[in-house]
Amino acid sequence: MKKTGKIVYNHNLVRNIYKMTFDMGECDFRLPGQYAMIEAGGVRRPYQVCDFDSNRFTVIFPADGKESKILSSLEPGDEVIVTMGLGNGFDLDSMPDEVCLVADDLGIPEMLGLSRALLVRGISCKLILGYQTNKDIYMLDEFRNLVNEIEVLTLDGSNGREGKASDAVKNAPYICAGGSIDMLKALAGKSDAGQFSMSSTILAESADYDDCFIDTTEGRLNCSDAGPVFDKNIIRWDLMD
Numbered sequence: 001m002k003k004t005g006k007i008v009y010n011h012n013l014v015r016n017i018y019k020m021t022f023d024m025g026e027c028d029f030r031l032p033g034q035y036a037m038i039e040a041g042g043v044r045r046p047y048q049v050c051d052f053d054s055n056r057f058t059v060i061f062p063a064d065g066k067e068s069k070i071l072s073s074l075e076p077g078d079e080v081i082v083t084m085g086l087g088n089g090f091d092l093d094s095m096p097d098e099v100c101l102v103a104d105d106l107g108i109p110e111m112l113g114l115s116r117a118l119l120v121r122g123i124s125c126k127l128i129l130g131y132q133t134n135k136d137i138y139m140l141d142e143f144r145n146l147v148n149e150i151e152v153l154t155l156d157g158s159n160g161r162e163g164k165a166s167d168a169v170k171n172a173p174y175i176c177a178g179g180s181i182d183m184l185k186a187l188a189g190k191s192d193a194g195q196f197s198m199s200s201t202i203l204a205e206s207a208d209y210d211d212c213f214i215d216t217t218e219g220r221l222n223c224s225d226a227g228p229v230f231d232k233n234i235i236r237w238d239l240m241d
Helices: 066-072 108-120 181-188
Strands: 002-014 017-023 035-040 043-048 056-062 079-086 098-103 124-131 149-154 174-178 193-197 213-216 219-222 229-231
Touching: 002 056, 017 066, 035 056, 035 066, 043 056, 043 066, 056 066, 056 108, 098 108, 108 124, 108 174, 174 181, 181 193
Parallel strands: 098 124, 098 174, 124 149, 174 193
Antiparallel strands: 002 017, 002 079, 017 056, 035 043, 035 079, 193 229, 213 219
16 A cells, blocks of 8 residues: 655664654554565665554665665655555464574564564574674664574674674574575575565665566566565575576
8 A cells, every 4th residue: 555654763873774764654564574665756666674563664774776865865754655565574373483583684674573573472583693794783782672592793703703694504493584695595405494585686776676586386476476575495596596
């Protein structure tokens, strides 16, 4: 549903990463992992939804392209056009009692809403996050009361452990993950089951996000329709670039 939303919060977290909250009067999101299409300044693009309630939702995004820079420049009180509740999110009913959540910098935002939803259901979570450097770390405090354990890696080792988020996973029975295709491919063989968000493939700042397809065992599926969250075992990882 397309509605007018009012910006109530806009804050630069680190470097070019912004956190923005919109008051919609009534939100149409059902599950973590869904996304929103936001139009500002005459241009629109999809954004990962970090968290939501009945009236408001929050996005966290890098202002690294034309569309996102326009959005990041807006102030509380400004209005935008929002299409909410898009795509299929994480299937909470299929989660086991223990879940490992894994994300790099392209998937961290959507892990907040997921970890909150799993806490409500009494599901035990370990969270593994990967950043570029310790100067790029954001949102960490927001996760502390939501999960049982947090492990943080940075590519340069400036926060202690060096490596990618996927390096911290040896063998996890069930993984929920979001982020770069390279990270998801690295995780695919480290778990028997799980749900992976392919939202990074539809968040490219271009006009062709509606034409993003994922090769699966069920054929080629539209990422923004059938996804962005998929059962990781139906994805044809051998065909992923």
